[in-house]
Amino acid sequence: MKAAVLHAFDEKLTAKEFVKYEDVADPKITRPSDVVVRIGGAGVCRTDLHIVEGIWRSKVDVNLPYIMGHENAGWVEAIGPGVEGIKVGDPVICHPLVTSGHCLACRRGNDMHADDSVFPGINANGGYAQYLLTGQRSLIKLPKTLAPKDVAPYTDAGLTAYRAAKKASRHLLPGQYVAVIGAGGLGHIGIQVLAALCAAEIIVVDRDDKSLELAKTCGAHHLVKADGNEVEATLALTGGRGAEAVIDFVGEGEAVARGLAMTANDGFYYVVGYGGKIELPTIDLITTEKTIVGNLVGSYAELVELMKLADRGLVQLHTKEYKLSAANDALHDLHHGRIHGRAVLVP
Structure with missing residues (x-):
């Protein structure tokens, strides 16, 4: 099969080619629960750039060369002898983690904290290819309304955004505020989820005008330009108290300190993006009673819930398609901020 393969790390992301488009061996079924999926779409994520950087x-533990791509959807191509409930040809979306289902974390639905797991695209070959090896427990059948290439990024970007927004929605009330930092690939999904799940007013903070325009179409009530004065602007919108919830999809640079500063006392700061540091005197954390919450990719059940929202048209992905052979173009466009929404590779 054809695949876009990572052969070497590039810490400064200066190479003309991050991956090489080449022939590799087809994945093979070795376990009864294995499934081979013919890729219909593979999302291009900022995490892929971090992988290229070597972060x-x-x-x-991964050995190069290997195939990135942890946001995948397509059609069932082959199944192991123990697979039930799906058949060859079924359109599916893949939860990013492949687990056995036997450990206590799995039985509680905490897929991302399973004792025994494989993460295609992170620690095993992923979906920047024509075919992907995954497992039966990871697959969700798609309704006729959703095409694989249109939903692939939901498996990480959408699922991560959904998990954070769902947590926030559980305590947000009418008359309260939620601030979303970053309206890009994850943020524009999170905004739509918040609009679908709660009645709080949504403030979106971003430095890019096009991203703010996208945020408005996704359901944002207030737009704030990230120009160094976003804390003051957010406090003004909230009557000086700050937002009861802040979801930070950036998580680096000045976004972290400013996100905490715009979080109301007794409020929640949900950090999704990474690369930065949280530095806060303990006395400030005590006196303000702010809650800081980390967010990893969501569970299988949450991906099912997100697909229900997508099926009803309550959440829509803004995507830009690239041929699999143009994976380097997609990665460079993402690196240089030329993608508003998500990039998807289509074999």
């Missing part, structure tokens, strides 16, 4: 080397 994940300290977190996962």
Whole structure:
């Protein structure tokens, strides 16, 4: 099969080619629960750039060369002898983690904290290819309204955004505010989820005018330009108290300190993006009673819930398609901020 393969790390992201488009061996079924999916779409994520940079080397054990791509959807191509409930040809979206289902975390629905797991595209070959090896427990059948290439990024970007927005929606009341920092690939999904799940007013903070325009179409009630005065602007919108919830899809640079500053006392700061540091005197955390919440990719059940919202048209992805052979173009466009929404590779 054809695949876009990572052969070497590039810490400064200066190479003309991050991956090489080449022939590799087809994935093979070795376990009864294995499934091979013919890729219909593979999302291009900022995490992929971090992988190219080598940031994940300290977190996962992976040997180069290997195939990135952890946001995948397509059609069932082949199934192991123990697979039930799906058949060849079924359109599916893949939860990003492949687990056995036997550990206590799995049985509680905490897929991302499973004792025994494989994460295609992170610590195993992923979906920047014509075919992907995954497992039966990871697959969700798609309704006729949703095409694989249109939903692939939901498996990480959408699922992560959904998990954070769902947490926030559980305590947000009418008359309260939620601030979303970053209206890009994850943020524009999170805004729509918030609009679907709660009645709080949504403030969106971003430095890019096009991203703010996108945020408005996604359901934002207030737009704030990230120009160094976003804390003051957010406090003004909320009557000086700050937002009861802040969801930070940036998580680096000045966004972290400013996100905490625009969080109301007794409010919640949900950090999704990474690369920065949280530095806060303990006395300030005590006196303000702010809650800081980390957010990892969501569970299988949450991906099912997100697909229900997508099926009803309550959440829509803004995507830009690239051929699989143009994976480097997509990665460079993402790196240089030329993508508003999500990029998707189509074999």
